[in-house]
Amino acid sequence: MSYTVQKKLKRKLKKFVIVLFGLYVMIGSALYFFQKKLLFLPTTLEQNYQYQFDYPFEELFLKTEDNATINALHFKVNNPKGVILYFHGNAGDLSRWGKITEYFVAMQYDVLVMDYRTYGKSTGKLSEQAFYKDAQFCYDYLLKHYSEKEITLYGRSLGTGIASYLVSKNQPRQLILETPYYSILDIAKQRFPMFPVNQLLKYNFPTFQYLPKAKCPITIIHGTDDSIVPYSSGKKLSELGLDNLKFITIEGGSHNDLINYEAYENVIFQRLK
Numbered sequence: 001m002s003y004t005v006q007k008k009l010k011r012k013l014k015k016f017v018i019v020l021f022g023l024y025v026m027i028g029s030a031l032y033f034f035q036k037k038l039l040f041l042p043t044t045l046e047q048n049y050q051y052q053f054d055y056p057f058e059e060l061f062l063k064t065e066d067n068a069t070i071n072a073l074h075f076k077v078n079n080p081k082g083v084i085l086y087f088h089g090n091a092g093d094l095s096r097w098g099k100i101t102e103y104f105v106a107m108q109y110d111v112l113v114m115d116y117r118t119y120g121k122s123t124g125k126l127s128e129q130a131f132y133k134d135a136q137f138c139y140d141y142l143l144k145h146y147s148e149k150e151i152t153l154y155g156r157s158l159g160t161g162i163a164s165y166l167v168s169k170n171q172p173r174q175l176i177l178e179t180p181y182y183s184i185l186d187i188a189k190q191r192f193p194m195f196p197v198n199q200l201l202k203y204n205f206p207t208f209q210y211l212p213k214a215k216c217p218i219t220i221i222h223g224t225d226d227s228i229v230p231y232s233s234g235k236k237l238s239e240l241g242l243d244n245l246k247f248i249t250i251e252g253g254s255h256n257d258l259i260n261y262e263a264y265e266n267v268i269f270q271r272l273k
Contacts, residue, residue: 020262026132039158039184039203040126041091042119051120053098055105061121062114062137068124070134072114073098075105082173083110083142085166087135087159093120103259109152114138118244128203135162139170149173155180157229157255161205168213175218178219178270179255181229182236201218211240218245219271221264224255 051059055075062070073094086105086188088097094115101111116131117124124130151172155163160180167175183206189218209217222234231249238247250261258264 017108033191038117039090040118043091043093043094043114044118045095045120047121049095051095051098053102055102057098060141062141064124064134064137066124066130068070068117068130068134069122069123070114070117070137071121072112073101075101075107075110075111075113077110079108081108082152083112083146084152084154085138085142085163085172086111086113087153087155087162088113088115089159095120102225104154104272107268109272110146110214112138112142117192128205131162132165133257136169137165139166143152154178158205161207161210164207164210164214165205167216167218168210171215174216174271176268177207177218177220177237178258179226179229179234180207180220180237181205181233186233186236187229208237208240211237211245212242214242214244215242217243217271219248219267220245221248221250221258221267223250223255223258223261225252226255228255 051057051073053075056259057079058074058076060070060072060074062072064070071094084101086097086101086104088100094108094113097113097115101113104111114134115122117126117134130247139151142174148171152171153163153166155161155176155177156178157180160177163175163177164180166172185201185204185206188201220237222231224231226234235247238245246265248267250258250263253261253264
């Protein structure tokens with residue numbers, strides 16, 4: 001190979017490496033600066049939007065210490081078996097999640113479900129600490145109306161990390177997690193193994209750190225075909241060595257369809273009977 005040809009190849013290789021490095025930096029920067037938009041997919045509602053559900057409910061507007069407004073729905077039944085504080089996933093708003101939680105109202109449970117800041121009618125600045133503080137705020141609201149042993153914490157997807165934080169600070173009746181993650185960092189490492197996500201992520205939600213502090217029964221339900229929160233991430237929680245944790249595998253279940261499986265119905269019936 002002549003010297004001229006070698007020189008041309010080196011120039012091309014150098015350009016290729018520069019382009020590749022540029023793409024790497026661009027993608028890494030996007031992960032850092034746009035992670036909020038990647039993690040949280042809220043839909044907003046007009047403040048005068050009228051919810052419509054099959055069961056009676058009270059709409060709440062809870063004011064926090066930093067002047068945020070948390071919009072919540074409090075479903076109420078006659079002679080409830082208890083109350084479920086439900087933390088929903090990362091997309092949508094209460095017009096959707098209210099309908100989903102009616103599943104538990106039909107089982108004779110009161111339900112309180114909140115919209116996170118920037119979701120639905122809720123307002124305020126979003127941050128990981130704000131998620132936790134608002135969750136505790138709702139928990140404290142329930143303590144004014146129920147005994148602590150009547151409260152079941154239920155987290156789904158994003159909400160599992162929030163519910164897990166609460167159980168580490170309080171003593172409810174039980175904790176139920178649907179499609180949980182070991183941590184957001186764990187998922188990010190699986191999705192973007194080539195990037196230093198430890199340094200890039202502003203949100204962690206370390207579920208694995210909170211569960212060992214729970215003093216109540218923990219039930220985890222996860223589908224093997226979950227493409228949003230990998231089954232492997234949830235399964236790692238079962239390896240924490242906790243005697244109070246029961247892990248339920250839904251064979252073939254994905255992220256949003258576990259309710260269609262008999263195994264899900266059976267475990268929910270057992271926990272909420």
